Amino acid sequence: MPTIDLPVLDPQQASQAEAPFHSTGTGRRVYVETYGCQMNVSDSEIVLGVLHQSGYERADSVEEADVVLLNTCAIRDNAEKKIHERLRHLNFFKKKREDMVIGVLGCMAERLRKDLLDKDVVDIVVGPDEYRRVPELVAGAQGGDKGIAVKLSRVETYDDIEPLRTEGISAWVSIMRGCDKFCTYCVVPFTRGRERSRSLPLITDELKRLWDTGFKEVTLLGQNVDSYRDEDNNADFADLLIASARAVPNMRIRYTTSHPQDMSDRVIEAMGEYDNICKYIHLPFQSGSDRILELMNRTYTVERYLDRIRKIREVMPDCALSTDVITGFCTETEEDHQATLDLMRTVRYDGAYMFAYSPRDNTKAYKWGDDVPDEVKKRRLDEVIALQNEIAAEINQGEIGRTHEVLVEGPSKRNASEWKGRSDTNKTVIFPHDDVRGYVVGDLVKVRIDRSTSATLFGELV
Numbered sequence: 223m224p225t226i227d228l229p230v231l232d233p234q235q236a237s238q239a240e241a242p243f244h245s246t247g248t249g250r251r252v253y254v255e256t257y258g259c260q261m262n263v264s265d266s267e268i269v270l271g272v273l274h275q276s277g278y279e280r281a282d283s284v285e286e287a288d289v290v291l292l293n294t295c296a297i298r299d300n301a302e303k304k305i306h307e308r309l310r311h312l313n314f315f316k317k318k319r320e321d322m323v324i325g326v327l328g329c330m331a332e333r334l335r336k337d338l339l340d341k342d343v344v345d346i347v348v349g350p351d352e353y354r355r356v357p358e359l360v361a362g363a364q365g366g367d368k369g370i371a372v373k374l375s376r377v378e379t380y381d382d383i384e385p386l387r388t389e390g391i392s393a394w395v396s397i398m399r400g401c402d403k404f405c406t407y408c409v410v411p412f413t414r415g416r417e418r419s420r421s422l423p424l425i426t427d428e429l430k431r432l433w434d435t436g437f438k439e440v441t442l443l444g445q446n447v448d449s450y451r452d453e454d455n456n457a458d459f460a461d462l463l464i465a466s467a468r469a470v471p472n473m474r475i476r477y478t479t480s481h482p483q484d485m486s487d488r489v490i491e492a493m494g495e496y497d498n499i500c501k502y503i504h505l506p507f508q509s510g511s512d513r514i515l516e517l518m519n520r521t522y523t524v525e526r527y528l529d530r531i532r533k534i535r536e537v538m539p540d541c542a543l544s545t546d547v548i549t550g551f552c553t554e555t556e557e558d559h560q561a562t563l564d565l566m567r568t569v570r571y572d573g574a575y576m577f578a579y580s581p582r583d584n585t586k587a588y589k590w591g592d593d594v595p596d597e598v599k600k601r602r603l604d605e606v607i608a609l610q611n612e613i614a615a616e617i618n619q620g621e622i623g624r625t626h627e628v629l630v631e632g633p634s635k636r637n638a639s640e641w642k643g644r645s646d647t648n649k650t651v652i653f654p655h656d657d658v659r660g661y662v663v664g665d666l667v668k669v670r671i672d673r674s675t676s677a678t679l680f681g682e683l684v
């Protein structure tokens with residue numbers, strides 16, 4: 223890990239900071255395009271924070287930028303195809319502006335490494351643990367040297383870097399990096415390295431600064447937040463949740479992602495105890511078959527998973543749940559697939575991210591082949607999606623007549639005379655403007671639900 227000791231800046235100071243370390247970027251503009259998960263959104267803000275300290279300014283489009291960085295995802299083949307397409311497109315810009323620097327960051331950079339650098343259009347390739355080196359590599363590329371930095375670290379957490387966030391009301395705060403789980407289908411432990419956590423006091427300080435600068439909601443991020451561990455302060459994730467809820471008592475606190483094996487009773491109890499911790503949990507189950515779960519190395523059984531659901535419902539009967547499901551993992555039989563559908567019927571999720579299995583090379587499962595034919599995978603995925611839509615529509619129908627506290631996020635996309643917001647349970651709620659009371663983005667309002675679809679609730683202000 224580089225040894226530059228950077229001070230912690232509050233966001234106001236950060237935005238006024240005058241290139242305190244290297245001034246390689248003075249006057250230059252950088253555009254970062256983010257693909258994939260929320261960790262990448264948070265990482266892009268860290269990269270912008272690092273570049274800002276070197277004098278770069280944020281550009282809003284490729285056309286305005288001297289440096290274009292794609293922060294990439296490698297989780298599925300499709301995600302990588304999108305990046306290759308985008309690079310072909312960026313080649314047109316580069317032909318017109320030879321001094322433009324183009325970089326690939328993130329999981330795909332870590333996975334493909336030098337292969338990416340062999341493409342003419344790419345000047346720098348930087349993995350998730352080497353973002354402190356981006357200014358140096360960009361400067362090298364401006365001088366004609368292509369650069370690569372893809373070492374994984376056991377300690378890098380960017381704890382001292384102030385992310386350069388876009389103004390708004392919701393912020394992502396990364397609390398840990400990496401994953402030690404090694405699910406057999408997943409590239410994350412190879413692209414993001416081993417688990418390491420940020421310090422609890424630095425996280426709660428960051429939350430306080432976010433509240434002071436107008437943010438109303440924060441999502442604590444990690445690949446497996448339940449294994450958060452700050453040894454220096456003898457704190458686990460439940461301690462962090464409690465400390466966060468107390469540090470910013472009027473701020474909404476969310477988190478993602480949980481792991482069914484590691485989610486402790488204390489985490490669930492802390493959620494129940496503090497009103498400002500949102501009653502919503504994303505708890506991936508992936509498959510309803512113990513045999514497939516074992517092949518996936520998920521480290522829990524269906525029984526353990528259902529035990530967590532029981533505990534959640536006992537402490538927070540109205541807590542909303544979402545999940546991740548994979549259909550057609552290698553050797554998945556019709557019986558395994560039916561077990562997945564059964565689990566969905568038992569738990570009744572409010573939402574789900576559902577995918578057909580996509581083998582990734584270098585993972586353990588890759589060697590086992592991809593024996594479920596595409597049309598079978600797709601049919602099973604369609605069945606999973608249809609069931610989920612049906613369940614979500616039924617659950618949302620049950621919301622009619624209830625009142626939710628909703629955080630106003632902005633105008634509804636379909637109708638500018640309506641607001642869009644989110645309930646504590648993470649549901650999108652649409653409701654009309656109220657010119658008399660004059661609510662603004664960031665306000666908390668009460669909305670009584672009078673209509674619903676499987677994805678959205680509609681209501682009136684009360």
Ligand code: SF4
Nearest residue numbers: 401403404405408410
């Ligand atoms: S828990 Fe499993 S699926 Fe999630 S990031 Fe870690 S290895 Fe990948």
